[in-house]
Amino acid sequence: MGPIASIPFETVGVAVFALTGALVAARRGMDPFGFALLATVTGVGGGTLRDLLIGTRPVFWVGDPGDVLVCILVAGGVFLLGPGRVAALDGGRRGRILLWGDALGLALFAVGGTGKALAAGVPALSAVALGTVTATFGGIIRDILAGTTPLVLHREIYVTAAALGAAVMVGLLALGLQPFPSAAAGFAAAFGLRALAILRGWSLPVFPERDGEA
Template sequence: MVQTATQVLDWLGIVVFALTGALVASRKEMDVVGFAVLATVTGIGGGTVRDVLLDVPVFWVREPAYLITCVVVALVAFFTAHVPQSRYRYLLWLDAVGLALFAVAGTEKAMETGVGATVAMAMGVITATFGGIIRDLLGGEVPVILSREIYASAALAGAAAFVALGAIGVPREAAIAAGFVVGLLIRAAALRYGWSLPRYRSRPGLPHDPRR
């Protein structure tokens, strides 16, 4: 049952993130190959980086169905991306869902390899954010992770909630659901209310001492 829940999150994350990649391609008026490339790197990019860092077989190499799914999503989006009036708004909200899904699924997959909680949460954040980073860079956009809004920290909160609940004996399925909800709610609130973490601001340094 736990494995099934993780697989569901994984597949949903792949589809949602692939769709965000395709929407970026539509905003840039790319051809169908551009749609496929952006959808694919967004859908599988974060998980690929995770698996390489964990030194385990890359998931889509073992199961090419993930790759095929990204291409299918891209093709569907190529013919339907014009339907929504505000593709950027849909992009942001779909990205939030994908972020929360992959934060938990990535953490769970990392824990299955036997790494500790800290590394597992880091892998969850990487899974949730790196696909979007690659998407935005290839699409000529400023990566969402560099925006003022809360982004990576929402993924971290979702991953941490999942790990913490599991550590205190909460059933795995409930911990997975709770981690997803925490990550999504924080990211959604950041989008809705413009939440952001404190930023570094330039200020005068120490007076110069000519004797030094």
């Protein structure tokens, strides 16, 4: 399982998710500490929960604080860009860069988290669940701290995309495919489904609200 853990998908995901955290901080008009906080919890939150669940000690960023440093540098860079440039980077009112950055981070973390879970020796189904948790939990913390409804509670396809990517990776590994192409296929599946949901407005069916209830 060693080669799976060595695939750097999650390292890139930390930087991408940190960027989304910093962009949300910019939208909320936060100070530099707020930028650093949102970038960091978004970048390492999902991986932290995964490591706690599988019993990895120390948690990845405690043993190697490089990922936290990346989050802080990304936050500082966005803050120094200033309001005008950040507004342009964030795609204006619709925030398309934030949506696409979140989709990219989701796919990267789905396969990175799944690979680390498999390397720790957990069963395949548990690895899929842990990959999904890795991909979504940081964004949940980000949105809660920023006072917005987490994307996982929206109708649009989000968690499903992460679970698909993790499942594709695990399935291909079970069929004997090498780790890197399995992870690449999982990434493509997760990002592709999330991208289609963004572009086409796809969403899952919802249970009708009861009359008189929010």
